[in-house]
Amino acid sequence: MTTSDLPQRLRAALTTAGFTYDAVAELLGPLAHAALGRNETTPGLRRTAGGSPLETLVRLFLLQTTVDAAAAEAALPGLVDRLAAEGFVEQSVGEVAARLDVRPYATGDDDLWVVSDLTPGLDGREARVAADHVLGISSASSSLAQLTMREPVGRSLDLGTGCGVQALHLARHSREVVATDVNERALRLTRFNAALNDVRVPVDVRDGSFFEPVRGERFDLIATNPPFVISPATGERLVYRDSGLPGDRVVEDIVRGAPDHLTDGGWCQVLANWVIARDVPWDERLLPWVADDCDAFVVQREVIDPASYVELWLKDAGLHGSPDYLTRYDTWLSWFEDQGIEAVGFGWINLRRTEAAGSRTRDFLEWPYDVEQPIAPALSAWGAAVGVAVTLDSRLLVRNDVQQETVGQPGAEDPDTVVLRQQRGLRRARRADTVEAALVGACDGELSVGRILDALAQLLDLEPAQTRATYLPVVGELVIEGFLEPAHSEPVRD
Numbered sequence: 001m002t003t004s005d006l007p008q009r010l011r012a013a014l015t016t017a018g019f020t021y022d023a024v025a026e027l028l029g030p031l032a033h034a035a036l037g038r039n040e041t042t043p044g045l046r047r048t049a050g051g052s053p054l055e056t057l058v059r060l061f062l063l064q065t066t067v068d069a070a071a072a073e074a075a076l077p078g079l080v081d082r083l084a085a086e087g088f089v090e091q092s093v094g095e096v097a098a099r100l101d102v103r104p105y106a107t108g109d110d111d112l113w114v115v116s117d118l119t120p121g122l123d124g125r126e127a128r129v130a131a132d133h134v135l136g137i138s139s140a141s142s143s144l145a146q147l148t149m150r151e152p153v154g155r156s157l158d159l160g161t162g163c164g165v166q167a168l169h170l171a172r173h174s175r176e177v178v179a180t181d182v183n184e185r186a187l188r189l190t191r192f193n194a195a196l197n198d199v200r201v202p203v204d205v206r207d208g209s210f211f212e213p214v215r216g217e218r219f220d221l222i223a224t225n226p227p228f229v230i231s232p233a234t235g236e237r238l239v240y241r242d243s244g245l246p247g248d249r250v251v252e253d254i255v256r257g258a259p260d261h262l263t264d265g266g267w268c269q270v271l272a273n274w275v276i277a278r279d280v281p282w283d284e285r286l287l288p289w290v291a292d293d294c295d296a297f298v299v300q301r302e303v304i305d306p307a308s309y310v311e312l313w314l315k316d317a318g319l320h321g322s323p324d325y326l327t328r329y330d331t332w333l334s335w336f337e338d339q340g341i342e343a344v345g346f347g348w349i350n351l352r353r354t355e356a357a358g359s360r361t362r363d364f365l366e367w368p369y370d371v372e373q374p375i376a377p378a379l380s381a382w383g384a385a386v387g388v389a390v391t392l393d394s395r396l397l398v399r400n401d402v403q404q405e406t407v408g409q410p411g412a413e414d415p416d417t418v419v420l421r422q423q424r425g426l427r428r429a430r431r432a433d434t435v436e437a438a439l440v441g442a443c444d445g446e447l448s449v450g451r452i453l454d455a456l457a458q459l460l461d462l463e464p465a466q467t468r469a470t471y472l473p474v475v476g477e478l479v480i481e482g483f484l485e486p487a488h489s490e491p492v493r494d
């Protein structure tokens with residue numbers, strides 16, 4: 001790949017052809033779009049036979065079918081030879097076929113394009129990929145993009161950049177981005193994608209393993225979707241998913257190493273898999289990874305049993321149905337057993353480094369339920385809430401999306417169960433007793449927590465001092481979990 005004017009010229013051609021995410025979605029329609037999401041191209045081929053430049057680009061790069069050379073020339077004027085020389089396409093007599101994937105990507109109001117390796121396995125074709133395969137935009141990329149906090153920052157780090165999709169996002173709210181990888185092809189594609197998208201801030205693309213290329217440097221934000229697949233590391237290593245480290249060491253090393261690369265108040269956000277070991281609660285196993293100077297909010301989104309996990313990743317590698325499929329499956333499962341791995345957790349690790357003295361918050365949440373996307377604002381809100389010092393003098397407000405659900409026998413005077421449920425963000429829910437539910441309901445931003453608790457103690461015939469002592473910590477939890485918010489600016493924890 002080159003540092004020439006190819007990115008600019010390709011950008012101009014893609015813009016002229018109207019090759020945007022929305023235009024492609026409209027051209028394909030929901031049925032063909034969904035089919036392509038399942039790696040099936042037939043409905044898409046039926047929708048793109050008209051010969052317009054947009055249809056040609058969709059057929060060439062997304063549906064991976066050969067296009068007529070004249071149509072390719074019309075869609076990419078004066079560029080086909082250059083693209084062939086740079087390995088984007090291959091020419092044969094009268095026809096052009098894609099060798100790289102070029103696809104539109106929408107983020108907010110921006111239309112971007114991302115170049116990566118071709119999606120393997122379309123229409124049931126061979127799905128095995130080379131060891132240095134550069135993944136395109138995957139569901140994991142999108143999850144991390146939705147997780148990553150988008151407040152303006154100075155320096156950000158995309159660790160394990162792949163095709164550079166996180167770096168493109170980070171460049172929209174950072175003054176400077178560093179993107180690292182060990183795959184030389186990924187580094188070249190990231191540089192190309194930064195130029196293709198006319199990124200205006202410096203994107204410093206560096207070769208090297210994990211934190212090695214940023215030794216001694218600090219960042220305000222680290223976003224990473226590392227090669228986290230937990231496997232016996234037998235056979236070939238696919239660099240986009242296999243770290244070469246045993247078990248979940250790659251995630252542990254990143255979590256342990258990140259604080260040395262974070263500024264005061266800086267965040268590290270990791271999309272990860274972790275081992276759920278026999279007889280050890282998942283959070284107890286991860287807790288020691290978190291450094292003393294960090295707040296941590298870890299959300300386990302999914303627990304996958306060993307057999308489903310092995311099947312998922314053997315299929316991802318295109319090995320389903322291969323002659324040694326059964327042997328690989330058996331080897332992987334028996335390795336899980338030997339290692340005492342009962343299941344694999346999938347989720348988000350969010351760390352915030354805080355230099356000031358004081359206690360740190362560790363929130364380990366098992367939350368497999370539907371959440372509002374992008375989830376990043378809810379995580380930022382968690383970070384803000386952790387900093388609030390809740391006292392009896394605090395004046396708090398119930399968040400305006402919190403609703404109360406009651407369950408009980410028909411006609412009963414009192415419900416058996418009261419649940420407070422958020423309609424937005426993480427959509428957390430928690431059971432509340434009578435005092436807690438009434439307290440949340442009474443938080444109008446005017447009365448202090450102490451006054452509300454005293455009034456409730458009187459109303460419910462409870463001992464006031466005991467009620468304050470019991471429920472003040474509960475109020476702290478309600479703030480961190482986002483059910484209550486400070487009405488005015490509350491003192492911040494030291």
Ligand SMILES: C[S@@+](CC[C@H](N)C(=O)[O-])C[C@H]1O[C@@H](n2cnc3c(N)ncnc32)[C@H](O)[C@@H]1O
Pocket residue numbers: 135136137138140141144159160161162163164165166180181182183186208209210224225226227228239240241242243
């Ligand atoms: C799952 S992909 C993530 C790609 C991209 N960041 C995204 O969100 O789609 C993991 C990336 O980590 C890279 N990688 C593998 N081993 C690495 C290492 N030791 N140090 C840095 N990056 C590594 C792979 O080449 C790959 O690009």
